[in-house]
Amino acid sequence: MTVPTGPIEPAELIARIPDFEQALALHRDQEPPTAINLSVAENVLVYEDSMQKRVFNEIELLPETYIQYKRPYGEDRLRQEVAALLSKAFEVDVAWGDVFGAGGVGSALECLAFALQDPPKTGEAGPPPLKEGDAVLLPAPYWQGFNWSFEQRPKLTCVPVPLPTEGPDRFRLTLDAIRDEYFRYYRVHGEYPRLLVLTNPQNPLGVNYGKQLLDEIYAWVLGETEMHIISDEIYAHSQVDGVRVPFTSALALEAYGRAWNRIHVVWGFAKDFGLSGFRTGFVVSKYGPVQRAMLGTSGIEEKKNPMSWFTPVDSLKHYVLGELLEATVNGPGAELYTSYAMRRYKELLSESFVKVRERLVTRGIEFVYTEGDNPAQFFWLDLTAYLGKRKEKEPCSPLPFTPPNEMDPDEQWLFEYLRCAPTEVTLLPGQTMHSPAPGFFRLCYTAYQPEVVCTAIDRVAKALALLK
Numbered sequence: 001m002t003v004p005t006g007p008i009e010p011a012e013l014i015a016r017i018p019d020f021e022q023a024l025a026l027h028r029d030q031e032p033p034t035a036i037n038l039s040v041a042e043n044v045l046v047y048e049d050s051m052q053k054r055v056f057n058e059i060e061l062l063p064e065t066y067i068q069y070k071r072p073y074g075e076d077r078l079r080q081e082v083a084a085l086l087s088k089a090f091e092v093d094v095a096w097g098d099v100f101g102a103g104g105v106g107s108a109l110e111c112l113a114f115a116l117q118d119p120p121k122t123g124e125a126g127p128p129p130l131k132e133g134d135a136v137l138l139p140a141p142y143w144q145g146f147n148w149s150f151e152q153r154p155k156l157t158c159v160p161v162p163l164p165t166e167g168p169d170r171f172r173l174t175l176d177a178i179r180d181e182y183f184r185y186y187r188v189h190g191e192y193p194r195l196l197v198l199t200n201p202q203n204p205l206g207v208n209y210g211k212q213l214l215d216e217i218y219a220w221v222l223g224e225t226e227m228h229i230i231s232d233e234i235y236a237h238s239q240v241d242g243v244r245v246p247f248t249s250a251l252a253l254e255a256y257g258r259a260w261n262r263i264h265v266v267w268g269f270a271k272d273f274g275l276s277g278f279r280t281g282f283v284v285s286k287y288g289p290v291q292r293a294m295l296g297t298s299g300i301e302e303k304k305n306p307m308s309w310f311t312p313v314d315s316l317k318h319y320v321l322g323e324l325l326e327a328t329v330n331g332p333g334a335e336l337y338t339s340y341a342m343r344r345y346k347e348l349l350s351e352s353f354v355k356v357r358e359r360l361v362t363r364g365i366e367f368v369y370t371e372g373d374n375p376a377q378f379f380w381l382d383l384t385a386y387l388g389k390r391k392e393k394e395p396c397s398p399l400p401f402t403p404p405n406e407m408d409p410d411e412q413w414l415f416e417y418l419r420c421a422p423t424e425v426t427l428l429p430g431q432t433m434h435s436p437a438p439g440f441f442r443l444c445y446t447a448y449q450p451e452v453v454c455t456a457i458d459r460v461a462k463a464l465a466l467l468k
């Protein structure tokens with residue numbers, strides 16, 4: 001038996017990460033300084049202008065109490081502050097006792113996937129618990145991380161609900177699409193799906209789901225099926241000016257009043273606040289099995305440590321996020337920094353959206369968008385016209401990791417063509433996000449300041465023109 005020698009090479013370490021978007025994020029350090037990576041859902045808009053200046057520069061290095069253990073799902077104060085923040089964003093009172101922290105929304109979702117496999121207690125209303133193998137419906141394209149959160153350890157099965165890729169309802173969610181997949185799955189597998197996951201605002205499409213559509217979907221799911229619903233609202237604050245369909249939280253629907261035991265919401269600091277590296281997310285749920293899973297139980301027959309014990313909001317996060325949540329602008333007692341930052345974020349997001357959109361239009365790059373829709377942090381580029389138009393390209397060093405196997409070879413070629421010099425722009429291929437058709441790419445326009453994104457668009461347009 002050979003003894004392993006030395007640390008593993010950085011390239012091999014990245015090659016071991018199967019989530020393509022995460023691997024692209026971690027590969028950034030290896031790319032030339034001229035490369036622009038718009039594939040990763042990150043948000044730098046509020047960094048310079050406000051967060052560094054008004055919060056991080058003000059905080060002292062670690063008071064002693066933050067060296068020690070804290071509750072892994074969040075101390076009361078943190079949960080209260082997050083509940084207040086969400087109450088404002090969701091326009092509904094969020095009870096702090098229903099808010100439970102974890103190490104990122106990816107982890108919060110995993111906690112939920114385990115918790116929903118626990119039975120309700122006698123006398124507690126709720127559908128039968130989920131079991132390994134049960135199907136989770138996800139309107140597609142969707143964030144590929146759901147597969148890791150639901151499948152890797154909780155052993156549920158993700159089932160895409162394909163959205164139409166052509167016609168007037170192109171990439172629009174409808175109740176029919178969900179219903180069709182629900183019954184198709186039953187016909188093939190003899191069991192009904194047990195969980196519906198909606199991302200609202202949507203990633204990668206950006207759109208808010210209208211209240212009427214949500215009312216219809218929730219009424220059907222809660223009235224006609226035994227599915228739970230998870231509403232991933234991690235982009236809740238990512239709203240531009242002049243949106244025709246406003247954001248409606250699942251917690252603000254009438255359905256929540258009747259079926260609070262089957263509706264669970266997640267939110268985190270990674271996207272709206274741009275704190276992706278902090279890995280802090282929250283479950284909001286009133287459901288007994290979820291609350292017990294998140295808080296832990298010491299009963300004789302079911303001793304369980306809180307789920308977040310394995311993926312905590314640790315003391316360092318308590319400290320830094322606590323400072324962020326309590327900071328005020330313009331002196332003590334004035335407006336909370338978080339309110340100011342989210343107001344400022346909306347302005348910055350709207351400005352960036354307008355600039356980037358204009359540049360896409362001027363450069364003739366197609367994207368899927370209906371006037372008045374919310375974009376959140378994304379453009380969903382339609383590069384289908386360039387599929388199959390291969391030409392000789394400059395060689396560039398191959399990525400040390402491979403895209404997901406199911407990717408269309410023409411989409412993959414286009415991805416590589418744009419990634420390599422002289423273009424050096426990385427977009428996220430739509431098929432990594434289970435896009436039902438090839439040729440769509442997600443561009444995250446908050447990953448850099450708008451001037452840089454516009455430069456990237458110029459370079460992409462130049463490269464695409466050579467394929468015509």
Ligand SMILES: Cc1ncc(COP(=O)(O)O)c(C=O)c1O
Nearest residue numbers: 041104105106143203268270281
């Ligand atoms: C819809 C959605 N949910 C969850 C996450 C993951 O959040 P976190 O980084 O807090 O785990 C992402 C990240 O891209 C996302 O897009």
